[in-house]
Amino acid sequence: MSLEVSRVSKSYSTPRGPLSILEDVTLSFAPGDAAAITGPSGSGKSTLLYLLGALEPPTSGTITLDGQDPFTLTPGAAAEFRNRRIGFVFQDHCLLPQCSVLENVLVPTLVTAARERDGDLERARMLIERVGLSSRLEHRPAELSGGEKQRVAIARALIRQPALVLCDEPTGNLDPDTAASVATLLLELQRQQQAILIVVTHSLALAARFPAHYTLRSKQLLKA
Numbered sequence: 001m002s003l004e005v006s007r008v009s010k011s012y013s014t015p016r017g018p019l020s021i022l023e024d025v026t027l028s029f030a031p032g033d034a035a036a037i038t039g040p041s042g043s044g045k046s047t048l049l050y051l052l053g054a055l056e057p058p059t060s061g062t063i064t065l066d067g068q069d070p071f072t073l074t075p076g077a078a079a080e081f082r083n084r085r086i087g088f089v090f091q092d093h094c095l096l097p098q099c100s101v102l103e104n105v106l107v108p109t110l111v112t113a114a115r116e117r118d119g120d121l122e123r124a125r126m127l128i129e130r131v132g133l134s135s136r137l138e139h140r141p142a143e144l145s146g147g148e149k150q151r152v153a154i155a156r157a158l159i160r161q162p163a164l165v166l167c168d169e170p171t172g173n174l175d176p177d178t179a180a181s182v183a184t185l186l187l188e189l190q191r192q193q194q195a196i197l198i199v200v201t202h203s204l205a206l207a208a209r210f211p212a213h214y215t216l217r218s219k220q221l222l223k224a
């Protein structure tokens with residue numbers, strides 16, 4: 001997967017008129033790249049991840065994944081593309097409250113044909129073990145701590161071996177040791193699969209573990 005961001009700007013429309021968040025951001029990532037993005041609260045980090053993950057369209061400029069602009073696809077094809085190629089860890093987890101830990105991790109696999117699902121259960125259990133939650137398989141999100149929910153969301157994002165992994169504050173609720181082990185897992189799987197890994201974080205310790213570190217300020221993405 002290659003990811004090309006070309007002269008992208010983003011503004012939200014508000015009752016007081018357009019609110020500009022990003023201006024003229026250009027960058028590109030190749031398979032095997034890993035980058036951290038830091039920046040003040042409200043600087044547009046989550047917004048940038050939504051754009052990279054094709055969850056929000058840019059106001060101007062283009063974003064292509066493997067040479068393809070996902071916003072030119074039909075909604076169904078775009079959803080299929082995201083599900084198959086992109087793993088997203090949301091800042092607020094977005095777990096399904098009625099499903100167990102194991103079921104939540106398996107959610108992205110449910111849309112695939114049964115014959116393609118060989119090994120999914122095993123991989124889900126492996127990922128849950130790697131995030132330290134093997135003893136919580138049957139818990140529902142309401143029965144988990146904030147950091148545990150975060151770790152379930154990480155396992156869910158990795159279940160389909162996505163080529164692009166986007167994580168919004170994946171270790172924000174974790175103690176330093178757990179955060180370090182989650183970061184190790186992310187970087188290890190990213191290297192094994194030659195995926196692109198982009199992590200937004202307020203933790204400089206986490207950012208320092210990435211080969212590339214950018215910071216968002218004044219609507220621009222700069223090398224940190």
Ligand SMILES: Nc1ncnc2c1ncn2[C@@H]1O[C@H](COP(=O)(O)OP(=O)(O)OP(=O)(O)O)[C@@H](O)[C@H]1O
Nearest residue numbers: 012013014019021040041042043044045046047048
């Ligand atoms: N849908 C929206 N409509 C209007 N404004 C929005 C919308 N979404 C985000 N914003 C504004 O855009 C700015 C950037 O938001 P964003 O969530 O990207 O920041 P962030 O860098 O991720 O911050 P944090 O570190 O607190 O998570 C904020 O000032 C926010 O209020």
Ligand SMILES: [Mg+2]
Nearest residue numbers: 045046091168
């Ligand atoms: Mg954010």
